[in-house]
Amino acid sequence: MPAFRTGLVVGKFCPLHLGHELVIGHAARQCAELIVISYTKPEFDGCAPARRERWLRSRFPAATVLVLDDARLAEQCAARSLPLRRLPGNDAPDDVHRTFVAWLCTALLGRTVDAVFTSEDYGDGFAATLARCFGHPVRHVCVDRARSAVPVSGTAVRADVHRHRAQLAPVVYADFVRRACFLGGESSGKSTMAEALAGALGSAWVPEFGRTWWEQCDGRLVYDDMLHIARRQVDAEERLAADGCAWLSCDTSPLTTLFYSLDLFGRADPELVRLAERPYDAVFLCAPDFPFVQDGTRREPPFRLKQHAWYERALAERHIPYVILEGALPQRVDRAREALGLPPYLKEQP
Structure with a gap:
């Protein structure tokens, strides 16, 4: 039997870390119903409302989740014919935030709570304000005030997300992993380069699914x-992002598939055209500057040059900045690391 009818957890969750999850999880076990509210003003980079909502719903699917910014709040007010309100700033007095949360519960969610869960000393005052606004007792439950179970803070995580990745659920960390995409014609070294950069960074890489599928279909697409x-290809990127370390190395993108669709069939599905616009944090185009290697799956050498020229046009038409990778593998890896703002890893051989 749950100890409370309805519980409440409020936070910025920028980002949602395991300390937050400890409090929310404890509240979920103690309450028949749990409300989780998130807002912050100003916002923090990488923690937009849509992301916070996705994190919370993914980790706590049974909870009632309300994630707000001023635009979302305006929509909620309009939908209920309520006077327009704005979020209080993060530096507003405590009582302003507490009464605002009480209003959110009654005006937007249509309910009150009988317990509020925090890991802070302010929780007693928060519960007292809620009780006054609701007209019935509200109990404060403090969870891991000393931060001994999960020694982490949002400030520390924001300062270096990758250093604190162990304090984030995979679905949260994945949103902070940037994507480096490698494009190039057949036998231009893009697969080798994608794997090599991932190895140099101690990160993960996404193989080219098109080649795998071509082999499974015996070349008959x-x-x-x-x-x-x-x-x-996109699904693999999303799945492997959490295994990355700061950067996920991607061997091709849907832009490659668009090329083959147009080349083989003279047309492309509208969804494929949209997927080909998928953004990447860094794009590398591998130059066809070494001897062509025929592995039994590739077309003739001139086709490689045709592909390279197509990529140059396609990237220019889309105004996508890219870096050309030339030379031997060590030089390419160092050039990629330089473009990513990282120190050299593989040194040029004398």
């Missing part, structure tokens, strides 16, 4: 395979 390949 049909038009519908193109969209399937693009979707699976």
Whole structure:
């Protein structure tokens, strides 16, 4: 039997870390119903409301989640024919925040709570204000005030997300992993480069799904395979992002699949065209500046030059900045690291 009918947890959750999850999880076990409210003004980089909502719903699917910024709050007010309100700033007095949360519960969610869960000393005052606004007792439950169970803070995580990745659930950390995409014609070294950079960074890499699918189909692809390949490539990126370390190394993108769809079939599915616009934090184009290697799956050497020229046009048309990688593998890895703002890893051989 739950100790409380309805519990409440309020926080910025910028980002949602395991300390927050400890409090929310404890509240979920103690309450028949749990409300989780998140707002911050100003916002923090990388922690937009949509992300915070996705994190909370993913980790606590049974909870009632309300994540707000001023625009979202305005929509909520309009939908309920309520006077327009704005979020209080983070530096507003405590009582302003407490009465605002009480209003959110009654005006937007249509309910009150009988327990509020925090890991802070201010929780007693918070509960007292809620009790006054609701007209019934509200108990404060303090969880791990000493931060001994999960020694972490949002400030520390924001200062260096990657150093504190162990304090984040994979679904949260994945949103802070940036994507480096490697493009290039057949036998231009993009797969080797994607794997090499991941190894140099101690990170993960996403193999080219199109090649895997081509092999599974014995080289006989049909038009519908193109969209399937693009979707699976994106799915692999999303799945492997949490295994990355600051950067995820991606061997090709849906832009590659768009090229093959147009080249093989003279057309492309509208969804594939949209997926080909998928943004990356860094794009590298591998130059065809070493001997062509025929592994039994590739087309003739001139096709490699055709691909390279197509990528140059496609990237320019989309106003996507990119870095050309030339020379031997060590030079390419060092050039990529330089472009990512990282120190050299593989030194040029004398």
